[in-house]
Amino acid sequence: MKRFSAAAILAIIVLVSAYPGECAFKLPSPEKVALKNGLTLFYFKNVDYPLISFRMLVRGAGSAFEPGEFEGMAALTAELLQKGTAKTDAAAIAEAVDFMGARFDISAGSENASIMAESLSEHFPRLMEIAADCLMNSLFKEDEFAKERSKRIDNIKAIKDNPGSAVRPYFTKAYFGAHPMGHLASGTESSLKKMTASGVKDFYKKYYRPERAIAAVVGNIEKAKLIEVLEATLGRWNVPGPAAPLPVPPNFPKPKGKKLVLIDKPDATQAYWILGAPGYPLGDKITPQADVMNTLIGGRFTSWLSTELRIKRGLTYGASSYFQTWSIDGLFAASSYTKNDKIGEMLDITFDLLKKARREGFAAEEVESSRNYLQGQFPQRLESNGSKAGAYAMLAFFNLGFDYYDRYLAKVQAASRAEAKAAAVKLLPETDFVLVVVGKAAEIRKQLEKYGTWTEKKITDPDF
Amino acid sequence: MQKKLLIALVALLACSTFLAAAFRKEDIKVYKLDNGLKILILEDHNIPQVALYTYFRVGSRNERPGLTGVSHFIEHMMFNGTKKIGPGDFDRKMEFSGGANNAFTGEDMTGYTDWFPPAALEPMMEMEADRIQGLLFEPQVFESERGVIASERRMGVENNNDSILSENVRATAIMAHPYHWDVIGWMSDILNWKRDDVMAYYRTFYSPNNAVLIIVGDFESAKALDLIKKYFAGIPSGPPPPAVTTVEPPQMGPKQVLIRKEAQTPSFDMVFHAPNCQSPDFYPLSILDMVLLNGESSRLYRRLVREEQLALNVFGGIGETIDPLLFEIYVKPRPGVDLNRLEAVIEEELDKIKKEGITEKEYQKAQNMIRSDFYFGLQTNAGKAGRLGRAEVLYGSFEKLFAQMDNYAAVKREQIQEAAKKYLTENNKTVGKLIPEGGVQ
Numbered sequence: 014m015k016r017f018s019a020a021a022i023l024a025i026i027v028l029v030s031a032y033p034g035e036c037a038f039k040l041p042s043p044e045k046v047a048l049k050n051g052l053t054l055f056y057f058k059n060v061d062y063p064l065i066s067f068r069m070l071v072r073g074a075g076s077a078f079e080p081g082e083f084e085g086m087a088a089l090t091a092e093l094l095q096k097g098t099a100k101t102d103a104a105a106i107a108e109a110v111d112f113m114g115a116r117f118d119i120s121a122g123s124e125n126a127s128i129m130a131e132s133l134s135e136h137f138p139r140l141m142e143i144a145a146d147c148l149m150n151s152l153f154k155e156d157e158f159a160k161e162r163s164k165r166i167d168n169i170k171a172i173k174d175n176p177g178s179a180v181r182p183y184f185t186k187a188y189f190g191a192h193p194m195g196h197l198a199s200g201t202e203s204s205l206k207k208m209t210a211s212g213v214k215d216f217y218k219k220y221y222r223p224e225r226a227i228a229a230v231v232g233n234i235e236k237a238k239l240i241e242v243l244e245a246t247l248g249r250w251n252v253p254g255p256a257a258p259l260p261v262p263p264n265f266p267k268p269k270g271k272k273l274v275l276i277d278k279p280d281a282t283q284a285y286w287i288l289g290a291p292g293y294p295l296g297d298k299i300t301p302q303a304d305v306m307n308t309l310i311g312g313r314f315t316s317w318l319s320t321e322l323r324i325k326r327g328l329t330y331g332a333s334s335y336f337q338t339w340s341i342d343g344l345f346a347a348s349s350y351t352k353n354d355k356i357g358e359m360l361d362i363t364f365d366l367l368k369k370a371r372r373e374g375f376a377a378e379e380v381e382s383s384r385n386y387l388q389g390q391f392p393q394r395l396e397s398n399g400s401k402a403g404a405y406a407m408l409a410f411f412n413l414g415f416d417y418y419d420r421y422l423a424k425v426q427a428a429s430r431a432e433a434k435a436a437a438v439k440l441l442p443e444t445d446f447v448l449v450v451v452g453k454a455a456e457i458r459k460q461l462e463k464y465g466t467w468t469e470k471k472i473t474d475p476d477f
Numbered sequence: 478m479q480k481k482l483l484i485a486l487v488a489l490l491a492c493s494t495f496l497a498a499a500f501r502k503e504d505i506k507v508y509k510l511d512n513g514l515k516i517l518i519l520e521d522h523n524i525p526q527v528a529l530y531t532y533f534r535v536g537s538r539n540e541r542p543g544l545t546g547v548s549h550f551i552e553h554m555m556f557n558g559t560k561k562i563g564p565g566d567f568d569r570k571m572e573f574s575g576g577a578n579n580a581f582t583g584e585d586m587t588g589y590t591d592w593f594p595p596a597a598l599e600p601m602m603e604m605e606a607d608r609i610q611g612l613l614f615e616p617q618v619f620e621s622e623r624g625v626i627a628s629e630r631r632m633g634v635e636n637n638n639d640s641i642l643s644e645n646v647r648a649t650a651i652m653a654h655p656y657h658w659d660v661i662g663w664m665s666d667i668l669n670w671k672r673d674d675v676m677a678y679y680r681t682f683y684s685p686n687n688a689v690l691i692i693v694g695d696f697e698s699a700k701a702l703d704l705i706k707k708y709f710a711g712i713p714s715g716p717p718p719p720a721v722t723t724v725e726p727p728q729m730g731p732k733q734v735l736i737r738k739e740a741q742t743p744s745f746d747m748v749f750h751a752p753n754c755q756s757p758d759f760y761p762l763s764i765l766d767m768v769l770l771n772g773e774s775s776r777l778y779r780r781l782v783r784e785e786q787l788a789l790n791v792f793g794g795i796g797e798t799i800d801p802l803l804f805e806i807y808v809k810p811r812p813g814v815d816l817n818r819l820e821a822v823i824e825e826e827l828d829k830i831k832k833e834g835i836t837e838k839e840y841q842k843a844q845n846m847i848r849s850d851f852y853f854g855l856q857t858n859a860g861k862a863g864r865l866g867r868a869e870v871l872y873g874s875f876e877k878l879f880a881q882m883d884n885y886a887a888v889k890r891e892q893i894q895e896a897a898k899k900y901l902t903e904n905n906k907t908v909g910k911l912i913p914e915g916g917v918q
Contacts, residue, residue: 038525061523062852104783107773112842114849133849160786167811168789170741176636280739283631313577315568324565327624330632352631382573389575389594392524397856473741 038392042415043229043405046240048248055229055405056239059398065232066131066398067141068406069247072227073259074126074220076196077339083208083216085200087121089161090216094119096157098150103157106143115140119147123194123339125410126221131399134233138242145246148221158210166205173472176278176285176451177350183470184287184346184449186477187274193262194339201476219257223250229405231398265342267291271465272447277454278472284452285350288363290442292336292343296413299436301424303336306436308383309375310334310366311347317366322349328359336440340411345440353453357460360448367441374434383433387425391418500855502879505865506698508705512714513686516705517865517875519693521858527598527694528858529591531605532866535682536585537660538721538800544674546662549582550626551679555589556580557618559611564618567604574600582660585799586870592859595695599704605690606708609683614676623667630661638911642744643807645734646909650748654725656802684715689869693862725750725801734909743810744911745788745819749901751804754797754871760888761896762804766794767843768835768893769826770806774842776826777806785822787814797871804900816910827901834894847885 043055079086095117096103110117115132117140128148132140173179182197189195200208228247230239268290293299304312311318311334318332332349347367351359375383395401395418408417450461454469461467506518536548558564571578576593593601634640644659651657661667690709692701728750736744752758769777770793781788789809796802810819835843854860868878 062856064852064856104774104779107779108842111772111774112838112845114842114845114847116853131853133845133852136845160783163786164782164789164811167742170812171789171809174638174740174742177632282635283628313572315565315572320565323625325621327621328628330625330629350632351628378573382569385575386572386577389597390577390592392526393592393857393859396524396526396858399856 051224065137068402069128069228071126072225077193084204088198091119091121141246153214180285180451229402231402273467275467276451284356286450287348290446295338302432302436305428353456370437528862530691530862545666642911650907686714694858732907736911740913745808746909747806748803761892764843
């Protein structure tokens with residue numbers, strides 16, 4: 014492969030937009046449908062293929078709302094929702110979904126749970142029956158809980174065997190500490206050991222509620238038929254009495270000075286790092302200018318990081334940066350990896366590039382290129398039924414409006430050199446940041462000393 | 478630095494509408510230039526974007542010891558400078574015009590995949606045509622890119638125990654055919670490729686007669702064809718590349734690989750020699766891989782992950798390749814699991830298939846999965862272009878893609894049992910185990 018599908022691309026998929034010109038690509042407006050139980054649904058018909066995609070977000074059922082000591086509980090709850098109901102056991106659910114060649118998954122993000130279901134049109138009613146049964150009638154049985162928990166504990170060891178996958182959870186914990194937005198979906202060895210099946214069931218009861226759900230359907234189905242299918246399935250999901258309002262998470266931690274963490278993995282032949290600093294909240298007005306700026310820093314193949322670390326010096330296969338956003342705040346992160354004896358050189362170059370962007374900004378031609386790139390790459394991000402449904406649910410969930418991408422696009426198109434530089438000055442770290450490195454300490458420790466005092470951990474220590 | 482190609486992004490934009498996007502054999506326009514370049518064109522105005530894919534019939538299959546990994550290296554060098562376009566300018570110009578690209582190398586083919594706004598069609602064609610024979614391999618750029626590949630290998634193989642094991646298992650199972658090594662190549666070859674050898678390899682395999690161009694998306698077919706002729710017709714064809722004549726001899730007894738290495742979790746891999754993708758046996762074995770490994774209801778997932786809790790996950794299936802490759806059962810075992818016990822359980826499950834075959838329900842399930850995957854893959858320009866290209870290179874013609882569903886539907890249930898008996902045998906098997914040492918168990 015020429016390169017990773019960088020995390021940067023994923024970040025862009027969620028919240029980036031646009032295409033210029035009079036007949037620009039637009040996300041078609043969906044129709045709003047309310048089910049009798051208050052569940053909100055957005056619908057768009059596409060008859061091109063015999064396929065239907067369903068997406069749903071449930072506010073509050075994400076990891077930010079789980080108790081801190083039970084980190085990973087929201088993700089475990091989402092998994093156990095697919096592992097047996099009063100009518101159908103786990104094996105039968107898997108069998109039914111696979112038999113249709115369907116795709117079905119319930120997962121937990123930070124602020125919400127996410128339900129994905131898609132299939133050939135002919136199987137859609139049955140698929141929604143299964144999805145609704147899972148959401149409404151799951152049993153959270155002891156044996157399924159025990160299986161899933163022990164699998165998750167073991168999986169943490171598998172994550173730690175691969176430094177490229179281990180660096181991310183270590184970074185998240187170093188940056189967020191105990192803050193709820195830093196809860197790991199994987200959980201930790203300690204948090205998983207403390208959980209119980211009844212605790213998971215309580216989490217489900219408290220946070221899975223139809224009036225907090227927003228759904229979207231895109232595909233080959235008539236509206237009347239869709240309503241009939243959904244009223245007979247998710248429409249029977251009753252509001253379980255009054256809910257306590259969701260707590261507003263505390264402000265994000267802001268690094269003061271440098272927080273440096275080194276994870277020793279003695280068999281690593283490359284050192285992997287993530288550098289993080291404060292970003293901005295989802296939908297913030299700086300988003301278009303920040304994206305124009307980040308595209309140039311680390312958001313695409315010819316970005317500064319990729320050019321200096323990969324293309325010119327051959328230090329790494331991949332280097333990138335991205336913004337990650339939540340409703341209340343966000344984060345800037347840059348990451349790469351290189352062989353053990355080059356880590357110091359690589360970090361020096363990275364800091365120099367960030368400094369250069371803050372001091373000098375970008376050439377007019379670079380900014381123009383970034384604008385074109387963001388706009389030109391936009392249409393394919395909403396090409397499939399599933400990506401459209403995902404966008405409808407996300408835009409509605411965060412109350413951004415279905416014209417969000419149009420407005421975003423216009424601002425990208427108008428972004429100036431001065432705005433790109435201002436975004437760099439505001440968002441690229443200089444003195445206050447978190448830096449986490451996973452690698453062979455014996456070979457990299459000396460190179461890292463000049464950056465300050467490092468907290469060291471062994472990769473075999475429990476938790477992150 | 479080259480002068481920037483003139484790209485009027487906004488002005489040339491054609492209005493796109495949501496038209497029904499058909500995908501039928503008859504909608505694909507097929508041409509062959511005099512120099513041998515085959516062209517597949519499919520208009521699709523669903524979104525204002527074009528997917529331009531160039532697939533070359535070259536991969537690790539065409540390599541030799543000392544030059545392992547070189548197909549992949551050339552894939553990287555394709556972005557690193559020609560007489561007309563300086564190192565890195567392909568990407569810079571493309572991104573300036575709103576485009577993005579990626580590229581991949583496999584055992585049998587190397588693909589260049591571009592996605593860009595319709596206005597960039599002409600400059601993209603010009604740049605794609607230019608690099609078919611124009612690469613310079615400047616020594617300094619050559620060395621820098623060597624470092625990138627070494628980093629890719631460290632990331633993909635050396636710091637990933639599962640990959641270390643699977644590379645060892647492949648090299649043990651396959652002893653003669655070039656599928657013996659992974660596409661990335663051996664580290665010592667990566668560090669020692671000579672410029673002259675790499676250039677000779679490039680000249681051998683990069684010619685219009687060894688390529689297929691697939692273009693799907695928002696353009697007018699006649700105009701696209703004119704542009705293709707304008708930029709590609711002048712490229713001289715080359716002599717046909719040498720055929721790969723090595724045939725893997727039959728395996729005559731079970732083989733085993735043991736790796737002991739610092740780790741917290743073990744790894745496990747079991748492979749059998751399998752037929753190539755043009756063999757009639759390919760289809761029953763593909764159905765078998767769905768029944769054994771695809772989804773949480775598959776036999777091995779159910780038994781190993783759910784019931785006996787020996788594993789975190791299972792993957793694998795039959796390789797889709799020009800020459801016979803492997804049918805792979807890859808298991809991520811849980812820490813502390815007895816790998817011999819794990820192997821015995823897999824053997825038990827394979828024996829059941831060999832004795833009793835698969836159920837009618839499993840057969841139907843596999844057929845449904847195949848049909849569903851086919852349609853899901855067609856939702857995007859990229860999905861269509863990729864499938865057409867694969868069919869053309871691996872199956873000999875894009876038209877075979879449209880017969881795939883019928884080929885699967887024509888498999889009788891009993892044939893799956895027959896295929897299991899024929900291929901999943903003790904003498905045809907190689908098993909690999911990575912046993913953790915040092916790390917906390």
